[in-house]
Amino acid sequence: MDEYNQTLVSHVHPPDWVNPKPASCYDLVVIGAGTAGLVVAAGAAGLGLGLKVALIEKHLMGGDCLNVGCVPSKCMIRSSRVVAEMREAKNYGVHVPEEIQVDFPAVMQRMRRIRASISPHDSAERFQQLGVDVFLGSGRFLSDNTIEVGSETLRFKKAVIATGARAARLSIEGMEEAGYLTNESVFSLTERPSCIALIGGGPLDCELAQAFRRLGSEVVLFHRSSHILNKEDADAAEVVQKVFIREGIRLVLGSEVKRVVKSSEGKTVYFTHQGQEESITVDEILVGVGRAPNVEGLNLDAVGVEYDQKQGVKVNDYLQTTNPRIYAAGDICMNWKFTHAADAAARIVIKNTLFSPFGLGRSKLSSLVMPWVTYTDPEVAHVGLYEWEAREKGIAVEAIAIPLSQVDRAIADGEEEGFVKILHRKGSDQILGATIVARHAGEMISEVTTAIVGKVGLSRLSGVIHPYPTQAEGIKKAADAYRRTLLTPNTKRFLGLLTKLS
Ligand SMILES: Cc1cc2nc3c(=O)[nH]c(=O)nc-3n(C[C@H](O)[C@H](O)[C@H](O)COP(=O)(O)OP(=O)(O)OC[C@H]3O[C@@H](n4cnc5c(N)ncnc54)[C@H](O)[C@@H]3O)c2cc1C
Numbered sequence: 001m002d003e004y005n006q007t008l009v010s011h012v013h014p015p016d017w018v019n020p021k022p023a024s025c026y027d028l029v030v031i032g033a034g035t036a037g038l039v040v041a042a043g044a045a046g047l048g049l050g051l052k053v054a055l056i057e058k059h060l061m062g063g064d065c066l067n068v069g070c071v072p073s074k075c076m077i078r079s080s081r082v083v084a085e086m087r088e089a090k091n092y093g094v095h096v097p098e099e100i101q102v103d104f105p106a107v108m109q110r111m112r113r114i115r116a117s118i119s120p121h122d123s124a125e126r127f128q129q130l131g132v133d134v135f136l137g138s139g140r141f142l143s144d145n146t147i148e149v150g151s152e153t154l155r156f157k158k159a160v161i162a163t164g165a166r167a168a169r170l171s172i173e174g175m176e177e178a179g180y181l182t183n184e185s186v187f188s189l190t191e192r193p194s195c196i197a198l199i200g201g202g203p204l205d206c207e208l209a210q211a212f213r214r215l216g217s218e219v220v221l222f223h224r225s226s227h228i229l230n231k232e233d234a235d236a237a238e239v240v241q242k243v244f245i246r247e248g249i250r251l252v253l254g255s256e257v258k259r260v261v262k263s264s265e266g267k268t269v270y271f272t273h274q275g276q277e278e279s280i281t282v283d284e285i286l287v288g289v290g291r292a293p294n295v296e297g298l299n300l301d302a303v304g305v306e307y308d309q310k311q312g313v314k315v316n317d318y319l320q321t322t323n324p325r326i327y328a329a330g331d332i333c334m335n336w337k338f339t340h341a342a343d344a345a346a347r348i349v350i351k352n353t354l355f356s357p358f359g360l361g362r363s364k365l366s367s368l369v370m371p372w373v374t375y376t377d378p379e380v381a382h383v384g385l386y387e388w389e390a391r392e393k394g395i396a397v398e399a400i401a402i403p404l405s406q407v408d409r410a411i412a413d414g415e416e417e418g419f420v421k422i423l424h425r426k427g428s429d430q431i432l433g434a435t436i437v438a439r440h441a442g443e444m445i446s447e448v449t450t451a452i453v454g455k456v457g458l459s460r461l462s463g464v465i466h467p468y469p470t471q472a473e474g475i476k477k478a479a480d481a482y483r484r485t486l487l488t489p490n491t492k493r494f495l496g497l498l499t500k501l502s
């Protein structure tokens with residue numbers, strides 16, 4: 001609780017907060033003030049229609065993203081990129097001292113400072129000023145139209161469950177006794193672990209494995225599949241994997257952690273790998289094996305809201321639960337567990353709860369085109385279909401891949417590891433998906449997302465002028481490559497004839 005964390009808490013859970021006197025009935029009561037809940041509440045109250053909106057938060061407003069997710073992880077990643085750039089400086093003709101000193105406590109202090117500086121946006125005070133009644137406490141359904149928070153009962157016309165998810169637990173012998181980190185505790189570290197084991201191998205682990213390694217920890221990453229980021233395009237994962245190995249991350253693929261024993265030496269992780277039992281002793285263990293939805297304590301059974309302990313609250317395409325007056329948005333009910341997905345879902349909920357009389361004009365979750373990015377270095381960004389998904393759906397597709405080693409700016413930047421891969425419908429220029437692996441792939445993917453949303457095909461994209469030299473030219477090169485596939489021998493002959501005649 002340094003000055004930065006005190007500032008953070010003073011915004012997102014002010015210790016002296018007094019809950020307001022509830023209105024007689026709310027148009028909308030939102031449980032959970034993470035991204036989904038905040039966007040629903042701000043959107044509904046900010047319309048200036050005089051709607052009565054209540055927002056209930058039991059812990060920290062801003063939820064995972066601000067407090068223990070996107071924001072702190074991206075701050076750590078930024079510091080770790082500085083180290084990586086310095087280590088590679090000599091490749092660019094710049095000499096830095098051999099021994100780069102990483103001040104881990106200062107890295108974490110920077111993160112806390114930035115997190116605190118962003119927090120006013122999600123603060124109780126800001127939402128109060130927007131006209132939202134903010135209740136700090138745990139929300140629990142009492143009946144079809146009432147929610148209890150502390151000693152108050154809030155009556156509602158519509159309610160939204162936006163209670164998010166938490167780190168899924170691993171039941172491994174000795175883990176609880178030995179103690180381990182999750183995303184809820186890792187950002188509270190103030191000393192660098194000299195050796196850290198990460199169990200999982202999804203985006204959370206991969207981002208933090210690389211950050212810890214670059215900041216100076218020995219890192220062992222346990223993953224049960226044959227390549228990390230197993231949900232991603234295999235070629236993309238392979239690029240990241242090669243970088244990880246080069247940077248000295250020990251990858252233990254196809255492994256299973258069996259038990260953990262704590263001793264005065266540290267935490268010894270026993271695992272099987274290629275049929276052998278092995279062990280390694282580390283200071284800390286970070287578990288990133290997915291999320292468990294926060295369904296407990298909401299009394300969902302009493303209001304007929306169906307849920308399941310893995311998938312969370314069951315919703316239809318309109319984000320309506322099995323109780324038609326109650327909606328849900330964000331990690332509590334969606335496979336897309338991203339801040340921008342929670343934001344997009346929240347907008348759908350505002351429309352469907354408040355502006356769709358008799359269910360007319362409702363928006364659907366399935367109509368969203370959802371990109372996502374894993375912020376390793378290089379980043380892996382994806383939108384639309386993967387090749388395997390297209391195959392499963394029986395859609396004939398073709399992929400065009402441009403390695404970054406063919407993109408001048410990537411060469412100039414010394415960032416040639418990666419590619420732009422665009423998937424289009426066979427026999428058509430319709431873009432169905434894309435994966436980009438590049439240092440700033442997250443910045444590049446929006447162009448493809450815009451093209452998909454705006455129904456801009458590869459032919460038109462090829463005519464869009466991209467400034468030279470930029471890495472985004474890789475996208476144009478992919479579009480140009482598609483255009484060239486249209487040049488059949490006959491069209492070539494015809495064009496040759498035209499040239500002669502002109
Ligand atoms: C380490 C990490 C890094 C991430 N990085 C990214 C990233 O770079 N980009 C990205 O897009 N996504 C990222 N994510 C995912 C992103 O954080 C989540 O998808 C997003 O926060 C989901 O928002 P939400 O509102 O659905 O849930 P949450 O943020 O979990 O918010 C739910 C809120 O509800 C509250 N709550 C729960 N139960 C109750 C109750 N009964 N009463 C009152 N309040 C309750 C909780 O305290 C919480 O504040 C990351 C996640 C992690 C863990």
Ligand SMILES: NC(=O)c1ccc[n+]([C@@H]2O[C@H](COP(=O)([O-])OP(=O)(O)OC[C@H]3O[C@@H](n4cnc5c(N)ncnc54)[C@H](O)[C@@H]3O)[C@@H](O)[C@H]2O)c1
Pocket residue numbers: 170199200201202203204205207223224225229230231287288289290291336337338372373374375
């Ligand atoms: N950049 C981003 O957008 C970003 C970054 C970090 C996290 N997140 C979000 O946060 C959530 C959590 O991230 P995550 O990486 O923990 O989740 P994840 O579900 O994406 O990946 C979890 C990984 O753990 C592995 N795993 C699952 N159970 C296991 C077990 N019992 N033993 C060993 N391995 C196991 C899975 O194979 C998978 O690779 C995700 O939903 C993700 O969308 C997003």
